[in-house]
């Protein structure tokens with residue numbers, strides 16, 4: 001069992017200590033976790049989503065690797081939030097850091113935070129979702145390096161009208177197929193982000209129909225992450241995520257070590 005998406009106090013929006021996250025994971029008998037703190041340059045708001053000192057970040061994680069070496073495998077990861085004008089700088093920023101795992105996510109579109117209602121103004125839900133998926137596709141096609149695409153359909157978590165937060169794959173099939181095909185061609189994967197439920201959605205990010213299609217197109221690399229920012233959510237609903245992954249036809253989860261994937265039977 002793995003939780004490959006955990007934020008700590010190195011992220012601008014979390015106060016969780018790494019120690020608390022490790023203890024919670026050990027309590028839940030999770031074998032492997034990855035810290036994936038935010039690096040999101042040019043964030044259009046007051047919070048700074050930047051790891052100020054990457055060396056200190058890595059050395060802190062290494063100290064917990066040592067402290068819990070008999071109980072827990074801890075990976076050094078980051079969650080990169082990419083915008084077209086931040087991709088080169090982000091790449092240079094992490095170039096000298098020895099990371100195990102990188103989630104690449106889209107949190108901002110057209111210089112707007114997609115959590116904010118402003119992004120959805122004067123757009124139908126379809127237009128808003130398509131605009132977000134266009135940005136995901138652009139990032140997947142143009143950005144390196146990363147291991148998995150983060151929460152592919154996170155946009156629906158923020159749609160102002162809760163009635164329009166569930167979407168069908170078939171309504172966006174063309175652009176979503178292109179995202180999956182591009183990921184597969186580049187030997188990248190997707191994550192099952194279990195945070196959907198705590199935002200009132202009826203499924204994970206993404207849902208079963210997305211995952212089945214990814215598998216059908218030849219997708220092999222899949223990880224699971226809670227996206228926990230507090231210790232209550234570390235390890236949230238991992239069992240259900242494994243069930244969904246099996247139901248979609250996967251026989252393996254993916255682990256990463258120094259950016260190299262390896263497969264664990266489930």
Ligand SMILES: [Zn+2]
Pocket residue numbers: 079105107150151
């Ligand atoms: Zn994210």
Ligand SMILES: [Zn+2]
Pocket residue numbers: 005007079227
């Ligand atoms: Zn996250």
